[in-house]
Amino acid sequence: MSEEDNVSTPSTDYAFSLTEDEYYTKVNVNMGGICNQMIIDSRASCNVVDKQIWEELKAKKIVCASTKVNKNLYPYGSTDPIEVIGTFTTNMSVENSDIVEAEVMVIKGKGPSLLGRKTATLLGVLKIGLNASINVIQEKANINQEVFHKYKSCxxxxxxxxxxxxxxxxxxxxxxxxxxxxxxxxxxxxxxxxxxxxxxxxxxxxxxxxxxxxxxxxxxxxxxxxxxxxxxxxxxxxxxxx
Missing domain, CATH: 3.10.10.10 (HIV Type 1 Reverse Transcriptase, subunit A, domain 1)
Structure with a gap:
């Protein structure tokens, strides 16, 4: 991190979960030229990695611009903030996606890497809204039809x-x-x-x-x-x- 501190009024972001749960969807994200696995979190307003991942990214020569910041980060439903030791801005992409510039928060302690709602949407790995819901319903209907024809006697x-x-x-x-x-x-x-x-x-x-x-x-x-x-x-x- 650079030694320059941002002394403006702290902004607030939210991370839905900082625990590893098997039902979350994970994607491999190319982050500043380095591949890192992240959890898609539709209710997180920011991208998050812990200090250990940040040190690994630095050791692999990640391309980014880093800074120390004055920001508040809260787990969903909690009033106790998580300590943010800095942020970095880098280019992100997933397979066959456009390149997106995004900010990532680095937290003290340990937790899974989170891909927030805005970045996940820009990368095309998260779709929210009526059209997305209709597409999901149609996909499930197609699957149901396949099951019906395969096991028709049931x-x-x-x-x-x-x-x-x-x-x-x-x-x-x-x-x-x-x-x-x-x-x-x-x-x-x-x-x-x-x-x-x-x-x-x-x-x-x-x-x-x-x-x-x-x-x-x-x-x-x-x-x-x-x-x-x-x-x-x-x-x-x-x-x-x-």
Whole structure:
């Protein structure tokens, strides 16, 4: 770093994370002629490297202009600043990208190298906005179509887990509740009978005989095309599930 200090009012930047997490996307960035791996951080307002990386970059003769500065850098959600020992400005690029001039903060201590929102966007490795969201949705839709065609038999009919008995842990201290049945409008009764027969034939439901301490009422909900949907009010029964 140069010995010149910037004595102006300190500006403030934010680094979202200074911990190594496996779900962050990493890219190889050509920084002043030296390749360095950085984490794309869409919520960071600056680029960050720690002192150890800075010393390695200097040893490899990085092309840059460095200076000591009066800046504040805060981790996301924290009021305790990270000590910034200086900054440097250098050219950055990733594979097949344009060259971008960017400032990088050097922090005291140890942490992963962060590629901030502005620089990552200029390098084309981060896309934010409506068009970017639409592109991501379209890419996922294409992947889903590929999976659907590859495993088409898995998407036929109604999915059902067979030869498996689900055991639901019950809190025995909760007293069973037999709720009163909800009166079904006369014009929906025939549709209800037909729907119960349909679901039984599809093996979605099955008949059972004998008394039960729990009764949860059926709620009939009209839906389009002159059809109905059957729902069950399980709020009281759910209270007994651990």
């Amino acid at each position: 998407f036929e009919g109604i999915g059902k887990l067979k030869d498996f008995l689900l055991e639901i842990p019950i809190d025995e201290t909760v007293s069973p509740v037999a709720k009163s049945l909800i009166r079904i409008p006369f014009n929906l009764r025939e549709k209800l009978e037909n729907k119960l027969d349909e679901l039984e034939k599809l093996d979605v439901i099955e008949k059972t005989d004998g008394p039960t301490p729990w009764v949860s009422p059926v709620v009939v909900v009209p839906k389009g095309d002159n059809d109905i949907r059957l729902c069950i009010d399980m709020r009281r029964a759910n209270e007994a599930i651990i």
